[in-house]
Amino acid sequence: MTEIEMLLPHRKPFLFVDEIVSVDAERVVARYLFRGDEFFFAGHFPAYPVVPGVLLVETMAQAGGAGLRKRGVLGEGALFFLAAVDKVKLRRQVRPGEELRSEVRNLRVSPRMIRQAGRAFVGDTLACEAEWLCLVQKEA
Numbered sequence: 001m002t003e004i005e006m007l008l009p010h011r012k013p014f015l016f017v018d019e020i021v022s023v024d025a026e027r028v029v030a031r032y033l034f035r036g037d038e039f040f041f042a043g044h045f046p047a048y049p050v051v052p053g054v055l056l057v058e059t060m061a062q063a064g065g066a067g068l069r070k071r072g073v074l075g076e077g078a079l080f081f082l083a084a085v086d087k088v089k090l091r092r093q094v095r096p097g098e099e100l101r102s103e104v105r106n107l108r109v110s111p112r113m114i115r116q117a118g119r120a121f122v123g124d125t126l127a128c129e130a131e132w133l134c135l136v137q138k139e140a
Helices: 003-007 053-070
Strands: 017-025 027-034 078-091 099-109 113-122 124-140
Touching: 003 017, 003 053, 017 053, 027 053, 027 078, 053 078, 053 113, 053 124, 078 113
Parallel strands: none
Antiparallel strands: 017 027, 027 099, 078 124, 099 113, 113 124
């Protein structure tokens, strides 16, 4: 099992974090390479494949959750579920073979909820930004 699989309950084809680059109390930086064989490219504009915007938000949220887990903030068996997404701006298309760097800030973290804001980049170009709220619960 990889480090990311130990940090997140998600699995392929819905795991969108390859590596946690850095993590501290304020911020998480993670990366994910969108490979050409991702399941959604076959049906999402197949003649001009792009990553769906909602998956860019999901990628940032997974990065934020993985960072909190890596720091030990979320207890054993805690799951986090998107409950609200705000202030989403899609600035650049992300194409097959491009690596997304997610930079996530912790706005508020408690045992029951997580509020984070993120920006995702391809190289130095901003691709997406958003804020989100996750509810935390224990695995059944």
